[in-house]
Amino acid sequence: MTTANRIFLLDFEKPLYELETRINQIRELAQENNVDVSDQIRQLEARAVQLRQEIFSSLSPAQRLQLARHPRRPSTLDYIQAISDEWMELHGDRGGYDDPALVGGIGRLGGRPVVMLGHQKGRDTKDNVARNFGMASPGGYRKAMRLMEHANRFGMPILTFIDTPGAWAGVDAEKLGQGEAIAYNLREMFRLDVPIICTVIGEGGSGGALGIGVGDRILMLEQAVYTVATPEACAAILWKDAAKAPQAATALRITAWDLKDLGILDQLVPEPLGSAHSDPLTAAATLKAALLQNLEDLSRLSPKERRELRYQKFRHIGVFTELHA
Known part of the structure; x- marks a missing residue:
C-alpha cells in the first residue's frame, strides 16, 4: 500500500498495515545505527506476504463490498487514463444537461479507436457530492446512449465501466424520466452492431448498473460486486433492519465468484493481492489485457453474430x- 492509500483503512487491513509500519520502522532504525537486520527484515516481509494472502483469500461478501466501495479504489477515469493511448472526454446529452456522475468519450485502446464510458465516483466528500456519489441522472444515461450511437455509427467498439450504488432516485430524476432513460438504453444496446464489453470495476448496483450493462461480454474485477439492490436496502426491506446487511450480502450472492458460478459473468479479472487500490497500475494493466483479448475475439464475429450472441446471453440469465x- 502507498502512503495515500493508508489514509483510509478497513478493519481487516489494519493488521497488515501495522506489520508493514513495523518493518519500515526497523529498517529506518537499522540504517540510522548502521546495524545489519536483513535476516529479520526478510522474515517479517515473508510474514507480511503470508498475512496479506490469508486476509484477502478469505474475505466475506460484506468485506468484498467494503473493498468495492473503498474511496481509494481506481475509478472509471483512472482506468481510462491508465489504459488508453489517447482520450478525449465528450459532454452533454444534447437535451440540456451534462451529468458528471456518468462520463464518456473517445479514445484509443491498443491503437484502436473506441468509445469508453462509465460511472464516476468522487475521491472525497466534496468530489462525491459533485459527482452525486456515482449515481447517474436520466441525462447521464441519455449522454451514454448518445455516445454509444456515435460509436455504432463510426464502427468503434464500446467499453463501459460500471461503478454505482444505483441510479439517482431523487424526485427530480423521476420527473425527468429515470426509468424511461434506463429502459431505452437496455433496448437500444441490444441492437448496436459494434462489440460491447461491460466491466464492473467497483460497485454494480441495480438498474443504475444495467443502464450501461448490456454487452457481448461481461467482465468483473475480482473484488467488485454486482447486485439487484444494495445489501443495506435488501436488509431494510426483508428484515426492517439495515444492520443485517452482511447477512443480505451473503444471501444475494454479489461477488464475482458467485456471478461466475451463476453464469452471468464471462470473465473474472484478477486484482493485485491487496485489491486494486493497493496497486492501481497493475490492476489497470491486467484489465487492459483482458479488454484487448475480448475485443480481438469479438472482432472476428459479424455484427449479426454479435447481436445474436448478446441476445442469447441475456435470455439465459435468470433461468x-x-x-x-
Whole structure:
C-alpha cells in the first residue's frame, strides 16, 4: 500500500498495515545505527506476504463490498487514463444537461479507436457530492446512449465501466424520466452492431448498473460486486433492519465468484493481492489485457453474430427450475 492509500483503512487491513509500519520502522532504525537486520527484515516481509494472502483469500461478501466501495479504489477515469493511448472526454446529452456522475468519450485502446464510458465516483466528500456519489441522472444515461450511437455509427467498439450504488432516485430524476432513460438504453444496446464489453470495476448496483450493462461480454474485477439492490436496502426491506446487511450480502450472492458460478459473468479479472487500490497500475494493466483479448475475439464475429450472441446471453440469465411434488 502507498502512503495515500493508508489514509483510509478497513478493519481487516489494519493488521497488515501495522506489520508493514513495523518493518519500515526497523529498517529506518537499522540504517540510522548502521546495524545489519536483513535476516529479520526478510522474515517479517515473508510474514507480511503470508498475512496479506490469508486476509484477502478469505474475505466475506460484506468485506468484498467494503473493498468495492473503498474511496481509494481506481475509478472509471483512472482506468481510462491508465489504459488508453489517447482520450478525449465528450459532454452533454444534447437535451440540456451534462451529468458528471456518468462520463464518456473517445479514445484509443491498443491503437484502436473506441468509445469508453462509465460511472464516476468522487475521491472525497466534496468530489462525491459533485459527482452525486456515482449515481447517474436520466441525462447521464441519455449522454451514454448518445455516445454509444456515435460509436455504432463510426464502427468503434464500446467499453463501459460500471461503478454505482444505483441510479439517482431523487424526485427530480423521476420527473425527468429515470426509468424511461434506463429502459431505452437496455433496448437500444441490444441492437448496436459494434462489440460491447461491460466491466464492473467497483460497485454494480441495480438498474443504475444495467443502464450501461448490456454487452457481448461481461467482465468483473475480482473484488467488485454486482447486485439487484444494495445489501443495506435488501436488509431494510426483508428484515426492517439495515444492520443485517452482511447477512443480505451473503444471501444475494454479489461477488464475482458467485456471478461466475451463476453464469452471468464471462470473465473474472484478477486484482493485485491487496485489491486494486493497493496497486492501481497493475490492476489497470491486467484489465487492459483482458479488454484487448475480448475485443480481438469479438472482432472476428459479424455484427449479426454479435447481436445474436448478446441476445442469447441475456435470455439465459435468470433461468429457474420448477419442482413438482
